Amino acid sequence: MTTADGSVIGTTQIFGSAPANRAFNVVLLAEGFTAAQQAAFDTACATFLTAFRTTPPYDELSPAINVFRVNVSSTDSGADDPTSAGGTGATARTYFDASFGGNGIRRLLICNNTTALTVAAAQVPQFTVVLVVVNSAVYGGSGGSIGTYSLAVGATEIALHEMGHTAYGLADEYPYYAGGAETGHDHHPATEPTEPNVTINSARATLKWGWAVASTTAIPTMSNPDCSTVDSRPSPVPAGTVGLFEGAHYYHCGAYRPEYDCKMRNLSVPFCHVCRQVIWNRIEPLSTLPARDRTPISVVARYPEHLDVFAVAANGRTMSDWWDRSSGWAGWFQVSGGIASPGGHGSPVTSIARYSGHLDLFVVGTDNRIYSCWWDVSGGWSSWFALGGLIAATGSTVNVVARYTDHLDLFTTASDGKIMSTWWDARSGWAGWFQVSGGVAAAGATVTAIARYPFHLDLFTVGTDNRIYSCWWDDRSGWSGWFQLGGLVARPDSTVTVLARYPDHLDLFTTASDGKIMSTWWDARSGWAGWFQVSGGVASPGSPVTAISRYSNHLDLFVVGTDNRIYSTWWHDTTGWAGWFNVSGGIAKPGSEVAAISRVTEHIDVFVVGSDGIVYSTWWDGSGGWAGWFQLGIT
Amino acid sequence: MQDVSQPAVQGAIRLIFEHDADGVRLVLQQAVNLAVTGFDVHPDVRPGHYVEIRDAAGTALTRVPVHTAFTGSTEVFPEDHGEPITRVDASGQPGAFTVVVPAPEAAAQIAVVRIAPAAPSAPKPGAEMRSPAPAEPEVTDLASFPIERAK
Numbered sequence: 001m002t003t004a005d006g007s008v009i010g011t012t013q014i015f016g017s018a019p020a021n022r023a024f025n026v027v028l029l030a031e032g033f034t035a036a037q038q039a040a041f042d043t044a045c046a047t048f049l050t051a052f053r054t055t056p057p058y059d060e061l062s063p064a065i066n067v068f069r070v071n072v073s074s075t076d077s078g079a080d081d082p083t084s085a086g087g088t089g090a091t092a093r094t095y096f097d098a099s100f101g102g103n104g105i106r107r108l109l110i111c112n113n114t115t116a117l118t119v120a121a122a123q124v125p126q127f128t129v130v131l132v133v134v135n136s137a138v139y140g141g142s143g144g145s146i147g148t149y150s151l152a153v154g155a156t157e158i159a160l161h162e163m164g165h166t167a168y169g170l171a172d173e174y175p176y177y178a179g180g181a182e183t184g185h186d187h188h189p190a191t192e193p194t195e196p197n198v199t200i201n202s203a204r205a206t207l208k209w210g211w212a213v214a215s216t217t218a219i220p221t222m223s224n225p226d227c228s229t230v231d232s233r234p235s236p237v238p239a240g241t242v243g244l245f246e247g248a249h250y251y252h253c254g255a256y257r258p259e260y261d262c263k264m265r266n267l268s269v270p271f272c273h274v275c276r277q278v279i280w281n282r283i284e285p286l287s288t289l290p291a292r293d294r295t296p297i298s299v300v301a302r303y304p305e306h307l308d309v310f311a312v313a314a315n316g317r318t319m320s321d322w323w324d325r326s327s328g329w330a331g332w333f334q335v336s337g338g339i340a341s342p343g344g345h346g347s348p349v350t351s352i353a354r355y356s357g358h359l360d361l362f363v364v365g366t367d368n369r370i371y372s373c374w375w376d377v378s379g380g381w382s383s384w385f386a387l388g389g390l391i392a393a394t395g396s397t398v399n400v401v402a403r404y405t406d407h408l409d410l411f412t413t414a415s416d417g418k419i420m421s422t423w424w425d426a427r428s429g430w431a432g433w434f435q436v437s438g439g440v441a442a443a444g445a446t447v448t449a450i451a452r453y454p455f456h457l458d459l460f461t462v463g464t465d466n467r468i469y470s471c472w473w474d475d476r477s478g479w480s481g482w483f484q485l486g487g488l489v490a491r492p493d494s495t496v497t498v499l500a501r502y503p504d505h506l507d508l509f510t511t512a513s514d515g516k517i518m519s520t521w522w523d524a525r526s527g528w529a530g531w532f533q534v535s536g537g538v539a540s541p542g543s544p545v546t547a548i549s550r551y552s553n554h555l556d557l558f559v560v561g562t563d564n565r566i567y568s569t570w571w572h573d574t575t576g577w578a579g580w581f582n583v584s585g586g587i588a589k590p591g592s593e594v595a596a597i598s599r600v601t602e603h604i605d606v607f608v609v610g611s612d613g614i615v616y617s618t619w620w621d622g623s624g625g626w627a628g629w630f631q632l633g634i635t
Numbered sequence: 636m637q638d639v640s641q642p643a644v645q646g647a648i649r650l651i652f653e654h655d656a657d658g659v660r661l662v663l664q665q666a667v668n669l670a671v672t673g674f675d676v677h678p679d680v681r682p683g684h685y686v687e688i689r690d691a692a693g694t695a696l697t698r699v700p701v702h703t704a705f706t707g708s709t710e711v712f713p714e715d716h717g718e719p720i721t722r723v724d725a726s727g728q729p730g731a732f733t734v735v736v737p738a739p740e741a742a743a744q745i746a747v748v749r750i751a752p753a754a755p756s757a758p759k760p761g762a763e764m765r766s767p768a769p770a771e772p773e774v775t776d777l778a779s780f781p782i783e784r785a786k
Contacts, residue, residue, distance in 0.1 A: 021668045103723045108711050113731035117651045118663060121733070125649065126669040139714040144703050145732040158712045161720075168674075169702040172710070172720070179719045191752070194681045250722065268716040285672040306678075322673055326688075326696040327737040330673020380679040634670040 003115060006074035006095035009038065011123040015049055016066030020126045022634060024167070024283045026052070026067045027120045027127040031096045031111060031148075032135035035073040044133050044151055045069040051156045055263075057276040064286040070123045072096075078136045079109065079150075087138075098134045102142060109140030109148050116146050129167050131159045157267040164264050164271070168278050171195035173257040173265035175247030180230040187227060188254035197264060197274050198249040199256050209258050209274045210383035211337035212242040220244040220256065227253035235260035242273050277337060285331020288633045289321070289615045290314040293589040294542065295346035296397070297607045297615065301599035302353040309595075309607060309632070310349035310361065311615055312340045318349050318363055321632060331634035332615075336373050338384050339366050343394025344444055344493075345542070345591070354402045362387075362398035362410065370398055370412060387422060390433045391415045396446070397495075403451040411436070411447040411459065419447050419461060437471050437479045440464055444493030452503045460485075460496035460508065468496055468510060485520065488531045489513045495544035495593075501552045509534070509545035509557065517545055517559060535569050535577045538562050542591030550598045558583070558594035558606060566594055566608055584618050584626045587611040607632065646738045647671055648782070650686060650745060654704060656727035659747050659778040671737050675699045680772045682752045686734045687774075688782075691743040695774075697736065698748070704732040705749075738782070746779040 016023065028048060030041040049067055052058055058065065074094035081087030085101025085108075092098075096115050102108035111132050120130045130146040141149035141158030143165055149155040164170040171193055177185050192200055199208055204219045213219065221243030224231035231247050241259065248257035248265075257265065262272035271279065291297075291311050298310040305325040311332075313319050318338030322330045340363050341347040347364035354360065357377035363384075365371045368391050371384040392398075393413040401409045406426035414420050419439035424430045436459065441447060445462035452458065455475040463469045468485040490496075490510050497509040504524035512518050517537035522528045534557065539545065543560040550556065553573040561567045566586035571577045588594070588608045595607040602622030610616040615632045647670075651663035676697050684705050687698040708722040736745070751773040 022670050103709070103711075103725065105711050105723065107714060108709065108723070114651065114653055114662060117731055117733045121649055121651065121663060121665055125665065125667045141712050143710050144706075144730060152714070154714070154716060157716065161712075162710075165703050167702075169700060172722075174720055176719060177708075177722050179721045194683055265720075266716065267712065267720070282672065282674045285674060286670070322678070324676075324678065324697075326739045326741075327671065327673075327676045330676060331670070333673065375679065377679050380677070380681065634672055 002097065003095055005076070005093035006072055008095075008119060008123065009035075009071040009073055011068055011070045013066060013068050014045055015053070016062070018064050018066055018286070020066060020124070022064070022286045023066045023126070024061070024064055024286065025124055025126050025128045026065070027124050027130045028067070028069045029096065029116055029119060029130060029132045030070065030072040030135070031098045031132050032074050032076070032078045032092055032094045033072070034075070034077050037077060037135060038071050038073065040135065040151075041071060041133060042069065048131070048133070048156050048159065052160065055160055056270060057279050061280070061283045064283050068124050068127075070119065072119070079134050081106070081136075081138065096132055098132070098148065100136075100138060100140050106138075107140045108142055109134055109136075109150055110142050111146075111148050113144065113146050129163050154268065157263075161263055161267060164275065168275075168282050169195060170264050170275055170278060171198040171249055173198060173248045173262050173272075174250070175224075175230050175252050175255075177250045185251050186253060188249060188251035190254075193249055193255070195249075196278050197258060197262070197272070199244075200254055202244055202256065205385060207244065207383060209242065210385075212258065212273050212277070213244075214242075217241060217243045220246055222246060222260070224253045240273070277334070281333040285321075285333050285634050287332070288631045289319055289332045290613050291319075291609045291615050292316070292342075292346040293609055293613060294592045295340070295609075296348040296544075296593040297595040297609070298349055298351045299595050299597045299605065299607055300351045300353045300359065301597055302356045302359070304599045307597065307599065307605060308351065308353075308359060310335070310351050311609075312346055312348060314613065316340050316342055316346070316366070318361075320349075328635035329633065332632075335361065336381050336383050338363060338371065338373070340364065341366055341368055341392075341395050343368070343396075345395060347395045348397055350398050350400055352400045352402055352408070354405050354408070360400065360408060362400055364392045364394075364396055364398065364412070368392050368394055368415065370410070387430060388433050390420060392420075393417065393443070399447055399449050401449045401451045401457065403454045403457070409449065409451075409457060411449050413441045413445070413447060417441050417443065417464065419459075437481050439469065439471065439482050442466055442492035446495045448496050448498050450498045450500055450506070452500045452506070458498065458506060460498055462490045462492060462494050462496065462510075466490050466492050466513065468508075485528060486531050488518055490518075491515070491542070493542055497545050497547050499547050499549050499555065501549045501555070507547065507549075507555060509547050511539045511543070511545065515539050515541060515562065517557075535579055537567065537569065537580050540564055540590050540592075544593050546594045546596050548596050548598050548604065550601045550604070556596065556598075556604060558596050560588045560590070560592055560594065560608075564588055564590050564611065566606075584628050586616070586618065586629050589613065647735050648738045648742075649733060649735050651731060651733045652686075652704075652747065653729065653731045655729040661745065661778075661780045662731075664745070664780075664783055666738070667735060669735055671699065671735055676737060680750065682750050682772075684777075685748050685750060686736055687746045687748050688736050688738065688742045689744040689746060690741040693744065696739055696742060699734050699736050701732055701734060701747070704730055742782050744779055745782055747777045749775045749777060751775070
């Protein structure tokens, strides 16, 4: 009945080739198999592996999954089966001390969890979940920190359900505690469950899985007419419809599940869409991100020891990764199920931190409407929601400025090229979209904005004649008309990058029609200067210029050159412009954008889509210079 | 892309705890070369049980959730999968759980904590409307232990 009743024979990896330190590692432990019965354990592991690999979404996540079997011999075969719980009275001397009859229920099969976890840690230190396979044909199993199941037909389903709790924190979706005949489970308490797959919220706009609900699906989708019992009627909608189904989290009413059925509700049914997405977001961060080639990456430092990065995956999913000094890179995950418009270069996810505990995101969706969501330290991610009815130019960029903490100004281009804006204010909410001073942008051009003061905005874009235009808003005078900045002819899809090193000064960067990297500046004392080429630089067609200012007298620029190498230069007031240099041998996708941020003055973090389509990063530090590029994922 | 390097995985520690009606005990702490995903080290505050890593001054550096311990009940699975899964009371029964936590250089202490939902603060009459300040969670220590560093 102890570890003296057997021995650990050895460990064999039976599936996967992912590096163990960046993988979802499943460990199967043999219990109640004698030394002569190890082949039966091997067969049981193969059976589990087949069930596991064919269960969506695991069937699509294989590259990040390893499965190990740990052969352990026991003195006796099987498990204890006490008569007090209706068993045979058998006793078995086994390594993990497995026994049927937990809590007096025969099919509640339990074992020594501490021993199981300790053996797994010794054999596969990087294990994610542990499953104990008990050598008995009697049906049984249990969950908790480890999953335990027997060889009876269908018992592997217990393991898959329990992994839902152990690895992903999924809630039980069944609407009863003891099968439905219990008392005290008519109405769910008025506290929102923290798990991602159950809720007490029936409002479509704030539903935690609202991203997965079609606008044509009724909310609630199914309500229980008699809360004294479980609603056993069939689903009113086709299988797989995500909505709001009453009866979940052990209560007949007041709590909802995303689909009519799910493996977290019943064994032998598939995981619902929401649970599959949660599983994706636990395992996918172990991989790197193939990104849309030319869709810009956005990066925000909510505070100096933290970065949030946003990119669009090759298949359009809105993705994020974050770095924190205390935990490193978190790995890529999909933000609230979002999909970005594939038009043009692909709509990017733009982001802003109005304060350190909050993020606001914006993107053009596949229906070319503008969507937003937020993350808050006290509530996590919201669902995406549409901002009015504006139909944007396909793949356009939404630029955002926070003139102060409780206010946002948004700018984008409509499907007919009109330059459009809206704002949000904490006191009044979202305003309607309006055209800014009659402006129309060239096809593919973006609208950039900057707030030099809380009461002032400056806008820049490329007009339909491919000239650079600007206008401003001031709370004393409203919107100005658009005016042309010199005679520069820009690429029609150019971005005008703007920086304010101090409030009465602007630096602009863009690319001319021949690809030359051009700049001008405005100063309150001298007005606009003429355009000039920056250090002879020429950009890859379509690649915008990225600029950051670490000091009021210093600029750093980044661009993809005509040879698709990643280049940088700098300007310092005492030395002027430096020559362009290749950053750590980096090569990017043609026409792509370099994202850069300085979270502390002597440090720069840079992000690109590399020549192989994977997102890369490097950094510069004043004490060590440029680091090498690394594939951005998890550390 | 040239000169590419794979970043080193930050240090982490596997912890195995036992718990029963008398409290929580740490039975294993083991350095492990494993990347901990943001899925577990989520920066937003959610109620529940966590293992928290703190520096020598007691400041929380990072925390990971404990998904399956302290639930007070256990599941019983039907042999006929068309029948309901049920739960039975398991309050106070002994159990064990494991987590892997990032271990930054400043890590000095381990704490098992319970985080309760932050009570919403009442709006101040006449005050200028502001975005809500991040609510401070109510963190209760269940047990704490020193981190043992390899010499």
